[in-house]
Amino acid sequence: MDVFVYLVPMPGKIKECVTVNEDGTYTVFIKESLSPADRARALAHAKRHIECLHFEGNNVQELERNAHGKAIR
Secondary structure (H helix, E strand, O other), X not given: OOEEEEEEOOOOOOOEEEEXXXXXXXXXXXXXXXXXXXXXXXXXXXXXXXXXXXXXXXXXXXXXXXXXXXXXX
């Protein structure tokens, strides 16, 4: 599986965002202002979602609840 990672400015508490590309690859956007350790944790978090096929659904609230046992706010 191919995963492309970019450091980008992000608002608020968002640490990372994952998109599924048309060719089946993934793009992970990591908040650039995070420390190197927090960037690594954010990337690991995104990769867990990818590896567990959490992007098969369309509802982010359901995705987070299933992945972490809680809804995001």
